[in-house]
Amino acid sequence: MTTKEFITANKDRFLSELFDWLRIPSVSADSKHKQDVRKAAEFLKEKFTAAGVDNVEINETKGHPIVYAEKLIDPSLPTVLVYGHYDVQPPDPLNLWDTPPFEPVIRNEKIYARGACDDKGQVYMHVKAFEAMMKLNLLPCNIKFMVEGEEEVGSDNLGDFVKANKAKLKSDVILISDTALISLEHPSITTGLRGLSYMEVEVTGPNRDLHSGVYGGAVANPINVLCNMIDSLHDKDGKVTIPGFYDKVAELTAAERTDLNKAPFSLDDYKKELGIDEIKGEKGYTTLERTGVRPTLDVNGIWGGYTGEGAKTVLPSKASAKISMRLVPNQVSAEITELFTNHFKAIAPPYVKVKVMAHHGGEPAVTPTNSDAYRAASKAFEEVFGKSPIPTRDGGSIPIVALFKKELGLDTVLMGFGLDTDALHSPNEHYGVNNFLVGIETIVAFYKHYAKK
């Protein structure tokens, strides 16, 4: 029986298991889901056991637990460490979901649910690829799995776990499926990831909410002030104005820019798919460059004053915003966080007080394209897709990649099977059933080629 035949024969069971996992609302950002996050970890532990690992543990942390499993067949064979995460983003705004985020359904051959792609669906491909290799006696090397529950909130406790378990985690390469393909017709491997600094700011004017009639015009309105401060963070060319922000940004060579822009991309399709008439970004760069190799600053949330039904004539005491910056090599998250903090305090006018708080950060990373593991991944894609994959830069962040390099000295292969249009972090997140199945097949092929190195 071939891998493909095995996958086809077990397709329905694979999907129904994944659906059971997707039904657990493992929202790591929301403390009221703490028990659900644990349930999701225990579910995964069961499935690893059923698939035939030697050993599986739920490791406690200061936050959510880390699931570790391993199958060690021969110390002389190479060892692959698979990383993923079982926590998911908050589902709100709930009213924009066509079907409830934690009641997975298939529509037009896509699985709709929070976490369908990011990252439960992609992690589960590895669990099932492992099961397939065990059942078909195809496992050609040692495998270790480390799946965390805090990726969506900054992997705060993973660093400590990695540092404390270097021997246990000793491997030859890291394999991660938490990125996207250009399309099923254009396979790709992500070779660069952006870092992140995530901030929260609070601007306080008067010591209480005021009547906007009695005080309006005479007292600074913290919402107006916050809007002014946020607006000042970009110049007219779309560049971030924080002093020093670009100092360490690695500029691409003309050749690298040409390669990067070789990836198939249609601006018209892009605008059409997003429902926008025009794009906006840093002057002098293409869309692929803006998301792939340039740092950015976005307001992720803003709130202040009266936001309920109807009208309230209030001049509020406070206004707040969540602001995050995507970083590129060689920016350092902690440094950018400090630059932002100092700048935001420096531009605060005398009639308000500001508080700046850092949520979480992560370092940007670039993965090599000349390693055995990258070549094995490339061959696996060629075998399954009939096309060699295009190397791409991904705008998202997987801080763990830089951490692995630093703490374990290991390079990562980012073999993701999602699509940019899968609505990650958005209402109606989905994952193609075919992406899921083809992913399993490609992962099995990766091990075959990697063991032959």
Add this chain to the structure above:
Amino acid sequence: MTTKEFITANKDRFLSELFDWLRIPSVSADSKHKQDVRKAAEFLKEKFTAAGVDNVEINETKGHPIVYAEKLIDPSLPTVLVYGHYDVQPPDPLNLWDTPPFEPVIRNEKIYARGACDDKGQVYMHVKAFEAMMKLNLLPCNIKFMVEGEEEVGSDNLGDFVKANKAKLKSDVILISDTALISLEHPSITTGLRGLSYMEVEVTGPNRDLHSGVYGGAVANPINVLCNMIDSLHDKDGKVTIPGFYDKVAELTAAERTDLNKAPFSLDDYKKELGIDEIKGEKGYTTLERTGVRPTLDVNGIWGGYTGEGAKTVLPSKASAKISMRLVPNQVSAEITELFTNHFKAIAPPYVKVKVMAHHGGEPAVTPTNSDAYRAASKAFEEVFGKSPIPTRDGGSIPIVALFKKELGLDTVLMGFGLDTDALHSPNEHYGVNNFLVGIETIVAFYKHYAKK
């Protein structure tokens, strides 16, 4: 028995009745309180009946009902029409209240509750002043009462009611207690009120929330765009940039400005009481001018993206704000609403779509200081406070004043007993027990002097 003796003898009952009324959460802006608003109207009807009116009605409207009551003792005597409102502002943010907004308590001789001053407390002074005049046989003229339940949401249905009931409402003057004194040591009568245009805007970028890593930097973020648009509504001198905004503003003469600035005012006390280091406002005007005679624009609320606990890396589809403008003579609310709408649409960049919606408006008003009624009010203050009142301009809006002039041809006397520090529309709204009692006494004195005209 003197009026003062009667008030003192009945103080506890007056307060406990007012507390019962304040316990009814008559929040007109929030549809879930619809029945509470009606309960507050029925409570008032009972009290009018008990105080001895000839006739009291609850008049239905498309929105919340209008309570009308009258005591007609002699057609040859003058008739006073008392206006007020029994609806209140929403109480949020609830967490900032020291005691629950609808559980009135007295602390340091102040009544703490939503509506304590605005406007239940001030309306109830009129009910009890009427009761006192009835019990003490002091009623010197005819009285009509019209108390609405939609003042805090724009009095949408009062205009129709007034137009449909001109005969019933026929009177000689309007008396309203919904404004503030400079202080109990410095009695004042409000002679000018600002108008209002209250808008809501929505800025839409992409057709769904996006992952800020995958799309950040390449697609316009509607929150950043909204901040930029809001910021552009003021210039560096604090002037509103909407074309035509100031065209109809009546500039004061040097003499009028001098008079206006005679009112006792300490900038240090003002800043200290608000907990701010600096004030901010339109260049070239004093604080009393900025709140009294200059139009303003304030953001009353803003929201968009992820505002929950923790961090979510979303590039949101939409961002919204509630924006209101205070108007002065001779600006016209409908015209300013149109100027704002056209301008906000005109400045929208091509990469977003904007919606602009008008909540409610009201016209600015100036009341005469040379009328019999104003003189009677002035004498009443002198009699009770031992000082003649200072005419002031109030930053707030009571659109009904302009409506009365237009539809009934009647001038208004604004005999308010609140203080600017009463935290109207804010957490911990309060009203001085003494303001309440002195108000009743002054109102009774007003009728005496007005009847003598």
